[in-house]
Amino acid sequence: MRSVTPRRLGVMIAALGVAGCLVLLALIVTGALGAATALQLVLAFAALGLLALNLLSLRRADGKVLRLDRKVAALGERFEPASADIRGLRSDLARLTAAVDRLEKSVRQVESRTAASATSVLAALGEDRIEAMSRSSAHADLLLEIGSEIRERVAPAIYQLSSELDLGPDPEPAGLRERHG
Known part of the structure; x- marks a missing residue:
């Protein structure tokens, strides 16, 4: 039957x-x-x-709700690995941002040491001091600009993309949130 x-x-x-x-x-x-x-x-x-x-209409609505509940559970199981991957990406991004900050600090220290040592070397060699300093400064500025681009454009874009895909709480470090808006 x-x-x-x-x-x-x-x-x-x-x-x-x-x-x-x-x-x-x-x-x-x-x-x-x-x-x-x-x-x-x-x-x-x-x-x-x-x-x-x-x-009958209540029975049909109840059946639809049960089907939707099953679909939500299946989608939740399907997206669970993706949400773990997003958390991993966020931690990797936090490490990358910290590495860029360390690189920037290192470049600034090297720039100040290079300026001091370049001055003494240039004075000893008699080269044109302004030209050598401008090349050294341009190199340091390029490194700082690359770090700034990563911090201002790439990191927020990845955070935005990961927040659109994430289903759980935001584990973004507080320092990064203040810096990137």
């Missing part, structure tokens, strides 16, 4: 309603029932039919 679906149950209720109306009409024609009594019976059966249809 096949299970009774809401659609099949609705068709059965409609068929029973039509059959009931035909029986009442036959009883009125034969004189077994009065018109007022038949009207009361029709209204009572109509109310019962509406209640049955309401029950």
